[in-house]
Amino acid sequence: MDSHNTSAINPAPALGASRPFRLRRNGLTAQIAGRVGSGLLVLWAAVTLSFVSLHLAPGDIVSLLIGEQLRTPEVEAAIRAEWGLDEPLLSQYLSYLTRILHGDFGRSYILQTDVSQLVLSQILPTLKLTAAALVVAIVFAVVSAVLTAGRRIPRSVAGALELTLVSTPSFWLGILLLYLFSFTLKLFPVSGDRSFSALVLPALSLGLPLGAVVGQVLRQGLERALEEPFALTVRSWGTSGLVLRLRHGLRHAALPAVTLTGWLVGSLLSGAVITESVFGRPGLGRITVEAVLGHDMPVVLAVAILSAFTYVTLSTLVDVLYLLLDPRLRDESRESAR
Amino acid sequence: MLVRRHFLSLGAVLLAATALCAPALASDRKPVSGGKLTWGVETEPATLNPQLNGQDKTKLLLRNAYESLLARTAEGGYVPWLATDYDISEDGRTYTFRLRDGVTFTDGQAFNAAAVATNFARLKDATYSGSVSAGPVARIIDIKTPDERTVSFTLDRVYAPFLDYAAGLELLSPGAFASGQLKSGGPEIAGTGPFILKRYAKGQEIRFARNPDYNWAPANAGHQGPAYLDEVTYRFLPESSVPTGALSSGQVDVIEGVSGNDAGLFKGHADFSYQTALNTGTPYSLFLNVTWGPTEDVRVRKALIAAIDVDGVLKSVYRGERTRAWGITSPVDTQFYDKTIEKSYGADPKRANQLLDEAGWTSRDPQGFRTKDGKRLTIEVVQAQATVRDQRDVLLQALQAQARQNAGIDLAIVFVDAGTYTERRKTGQFGSIANSNTPTDAIDIEYHYLPVDRGGSINYSRAAAPELSQWLKEAASTLDHKKRFELYARLQRFAILDQAYALPLYEPEDQVAAASYVKGIGFRPFKQMPESAYDLWRSE
Numbered sequence: 040m041d042s043h044n045t046s047a048i049n050p051a052p053a054l055g056a057s058r059p060f061r062l063r064r065n066g067l068t069a070q071i072a073g074r075v076g077s078g079l080l081v082l083w084a085a086v087t088l089s090f091v092s093l094h095l096a097p098g099d100i101v102s103l104l105i106g107e108q109l110r111t112p113e114v115e116a117a118i119r120a121e122w123g124l125d126e127p128l129l130s131q132y133l134s135y136l137t138r139i140l141h142g143d144f145g146r147s148y149i150l151q152t153d154v155s156q157l158v159l160s161q162i163l164p165t166l167k168l169t170a171a172a173l174v175v176a177i178v179f180a181v182v183s184a185v186l187t188a189g190r191r192i193p194r195s196v197a198g199a200l201e202l203t204l205v206s207t208p209s210f211w212l213g214i215l216l217l218y219l220f221s222f223t224l225k226l227f228p229v230s231g232d233r234s235f236s237a238l239v240l241p242a243l244s245l246g247l248p249l250g251a252v253v254g255q256v257l258r259q260g261l262e263r264a265l266e267e268p269f270a271l272t273v274r275s276w277g278t279s280g281l282v283l284r285l286r287h288g289l290r291h292a293a294l295p296a297v298t299l300t301g302w303l304v305g306s307l308l309s310g311a312v313i314t315e316s317v318f319g320r321p322g323l324g325r326i327t328v329e330a331v332l333g334h335d336m337p338v339v340l341a342v343a344i345l346s347a348f349t350y351v352t353l354s355t356l357v358d359v360l361y362l363l364l365d366p367r368l369r370d371e372s373r374e375s376a377r
Numbered sequence: 378m379l380v381r382r383h384f385l386s387l388g389a390v391l392l393a394a395t396a397l398c399a400p401a402l403a404s405d406r407k408p409v410s411g412g413k414l415t416w417g418v419e420t421e422p423a424t425l426n427p428q429l430n431g432q433d434k435t436k437l438l439l440r441n442a443y444e445s446l447l448a449r450t451a452e453g454g455y456v457p458w459l460a461t462d463y464d465i466s467e468d469g470r471t472y473t474f475r476l477r478d479g480v481t482f483t484d485g486q487a488f489n490a491a492a493v494a495t496n497f498a499r500l501k502d503a504t505y506s507g508s509v510s511a512g513p514v515a516r517i518i519d520i521k522t523p524d525e526r527t528v529s530f531t532l533d534r535v536y537a538p539f540l541d542y543a544a545g546l547e548l549l550s551p552g553a554f555a556s557g558q559l560k561s562g563g564p565e566i567a568g569t570g571p572f573i574l575k576r577y578a579k580g581q582e583i584r585f586a587r588n589p590d591y592n593w594a595p596a597n598a599g600h601q602g603p604a605y606l607d608e609v610t611y612r613f614l615p616e617s618s619v620p621t622g623a624l625s626s627g628q629v630d631v632i633e634g635v636s637g638n639d640a641g642l643f644k645g646h647a648d649f650s651y652q653t654a655l656n657t658g659t660p661y662s663l664f665l666n667v668t669w670g671p672t673e674d675v676r677v678r679k680a681l682i683a684a685i686d687v688d689g690v691l692k693s694v695y696r697g698e699r700t701r702a703w704g705i706t707s708p709v710d711t712q713f714y715d716k717t718i719e720k721s722y723g724a725d726p727k728r729a730n731q732l733l734d735e736a737g738w739t740s741r742d743p744q745g746f747r748t749k750d751g752k753r754l755t756i757e758v759v760q761a762q763a764t765v766r767d768q769r770d771v772l773l774q775a776l777q778a779q780a781r782q783n784a785g786i787d788l789a790i791v792f793v794d795a796g797t798y799t800e801r802r803k804t805g806q807f808g809s810i811a812n813s814n815t816p817t818d819a820i821d822i823e824y825h826y827l828p829v830d831r832g833g834s835i836n837y838s839r840a841a842a843p844e845l846s847q848w849l850k851e852a853a854s855t856l857d858h859k860k861r862f863e864l865y866a867r868l869q870r871f872a873i874l875d876q877a878y879a880l881p882l883y884e885p886e887d888q889v890a891a892a893s894y895v896k897g898i899g900f901r902p903f904k905q906m907p908e909s910a911y912d913l914w915r916s917e
Contacts, residue, residue: 096794096796097794097796097797097799097800098794098795098796098797098798098799098800099799099800102799102800102802102803103795103796103799104507105507105508106431106799107812107834107835108431108507108508108509109508109512109832109834110508110511110834111511113511114507114508114510114511116503117503117504117507117510118507120504121504149423150423150424150561150579151424151560151561152561157579160578160579161579164580164581214616214618214619217619217622218622221622221623221626221628222622222623222625222626223626225626225627228628229614229622229623229626229628233581315580316615316616317616317619318619319580319581319612319614319615319616319619320580320581321578321579321580321581322580325580325615326579326580332795332796333795
């Protein structure tokens with residue numbers, strides 16, 4: 040997973056370092072093949088690591104499944120036979136891999152349901168929450184950066200607010216928002232994945248801390264851009280300050296912020312667990328935590344594959360966004376292809 | 378001679394039923410049908426199959442759709458439900474139930490002797506029911522269905538708690554056993570209940586709709602005929618501070634599970650009702666491991682119990698909202714609780730120190746803890762992090778402070794993950810585990826005091842004294858109630874006073890808070906858990 044993120048972070052084009060999109064003729068297919076290949080490698084590594092680490096963790100699956108209930112040799116045997124736990128570890132691992140290749144993610148040990156269905160039923164609420172949180176984060180970051188960059192007092196006010204948001208545990212932020220906007224003002228409902236209004240508070244509590252981090256990076260980038268000579272040129276055309284910031288400055292400032300956002304979105308998926316339980320929302324986060332605690336291997340593996348897939352997709356998306364944002368990268372790739 | 382048990386005559390039952398719901402009716406008008414209700418619950422079922430689900434907190438919602446042969450009265454007696462009558466053969470081994478006519482499962486299948494027999498037969502199969510197959514059903518050696526309306530079970534030998542189990546088992550439609558949803562439960566698994574499970578959104582809510590054909594409520598229910606509500610939705614709110622806020626802001630109509638600190642929000646408030654009921658079963662107790670560490674020595678166990686002032690601890694942790702426990706079973710268990718044990722031990726630091734001196738824990742380390750041969754007197758309380766509830770972490774810390782202050786005992790609380798907890802339980806490497814359970818009819822005592830490998834699945838003191846097994850076996854193999862009471866009373870004195878296997882702390886309870894327009898809220902007679910939505914109605 041990491042190799043992809045670093046490949047996305049390192050080139051930080053604003054600093055003029057080496058760039059991933061310097062292509063030769065017929066290099067595009069090689070590039071795509073490389074991406075797919077390393078993507079598969081990441082998926083395999085995620086499955087293998089999850090499998091190994093769950094087996095290294097204390098507590099065997101049979102005991103966890105029996106819990107505090109009656110335990111007899113017959114019961115143990117029935118559970119082992121049901122889940123194929125009596126086979127050696129290596130063959131369990133191989134049979135998992137084979138089944139996954141055939142699109143069969145198995146059944147959950149604990150919930151007894153089909154894992155693909157389980158994950159599919161939870162992925163939509165999670166995606167909705169993540170997308171809404173992302174919108175909140177971007178809007179917050181852009182507004183805060185554009186309005187305050189280079190202005191002394193607004194800058195320090197926004198900085199203090201961002202620091203508070205970043206350092207507030209999302210649990211507290213969630214409870215705070217609930218008390219204020221749901222229990223007291225009764226503006227938004229507390230729970231579930233039901234209507235748009237039920238999405239507002241969870242998205243705020245998940246998105247604001249992210250927006251605060253990105254906002255700080257964006258503001259710095261914007262300030263650097265505003266000091267560059269082109270800013271003076273644009274001003275000399277008589278363009279207003281706001282237009283300068285929005286149309287010209289923001290593009291320059293966006294690259295590091297996009298990298299950071301791409302990376303943080305991955306963490307939104309894992310950070311969602313607390314938000315999900317505070318707001319009583321369905322979602323992958325809660326399922327994952329419960330599955331890891333209960334050594335529910337089929338669920339853990341499915342989630343591992345899904346999150347590895349998400350990371351790979353995101354880092355590719357970030358690379359494409361670079362091309363859209365910075366024309367110089369596009370020109371260079373065209374030049375080197377010539 | 379046939380040992381035959383008759384129910385109260387119909388007239389007496391009706392009288393009792395009217396008396397039961399009289400207070401609810403007096404305060405308001407006649408119940409009205411219709412409307413929807415939302416109930417906020419903390420615990421989400423791991424499976425919706427009631428036969429496989431061992432979570433007490435989910436019974437209130439599963440009982441809307443699934444029912445059993447007999448219902449219980451507050452005093453521990455039995456009244457007709459899906460069975461109209463039962464008897465026990467003279468040798469005490471054969472239980473015969475006569476089934477009610479005209480009952481159908483909500484998938485259209487008929488409720489008859491074959492359906493009941495299928496349920497019990499399938500439960501004996503470990504590939505379906507796992508640990509449940511090792512429970513009371515394991516004792517069934519023969520199931521007979523002499524006619525459409527009669528089913529009988531023969532046991533290998535007399536086992537007194539069997540009636541409680543068989544009468545209370547939630548029955549599924551025979552069609553359910555062919556469904557792919559069998560183990561996870563779900564809308565395909567039909568019962569006979571007053572509501573039909575319509576929709577389950579994992580992580581969010583579960584919805585039931587009224588069963589319009591329902592007409593077989595237990596004889597002591599608040600009313601007969603279909604349920605009042607059109608629909609009831611249970612919404613999962615796992616974060617403990619959220620349900621109270623959701624209720625007080627009108628987003629849900631009823632909640633269960635209210636912390637000691639939040640009780641004041643609803644108690645005595647005109648807009649809300651607030652009710653509690655003590656659980657049945659073994660109280661929340663600190664079980665002391667007799668096979669590992671300093672607690673192997675009975676003097677250390679007795680010293681710990683003498684060192685702690687449980688009343689004082691409970692008052693400070695729960696603001697007086699919890700009930701002190703003294704014995705091996707709940708004070709609400711009118712059948713088998715011997716209350717002579719109350720106030721017979723504890724809160725005697727002088728004796729605690731004397732016992733520890735005798736046991737050789739005479740020197741002290743710089744922190745003030747007692748030591749012997751250079752080793753500190755440490756009792757490790759192992760607690761699974763994920764299962765902490767009802768401020769029990771705070772309770773344990775308060776005990777820790779007292780043990781240290783009053784006797785120099787280091788009560789070390791170790792929070793572990795589920796896997797480590799399972800591992801330590803299995804290997805027996807822990808000083809103490811605190812735990813409670815809720816089964817009735819002394820099954821709770823069996824789980825805690827039979828040997829670990831002979832049915833004592835939560836025997837956390839790991840006690841294996843032959844007396845225990847002997848008394849438990851004797852008590853289970855007689856239907857003589859008085860004799861059983863005496864045996865459990867003897868076991869209680871032995872376990873708590875003589876051997877100090879456990880320090881009983883408090884009796885867990887259920888709380889239900891509701892908006893004042895929700896009527897008919899109550900607890901299940903005898904089992905004391907929050908009741909299904911059958912009798913609920915909205916007065917506005």
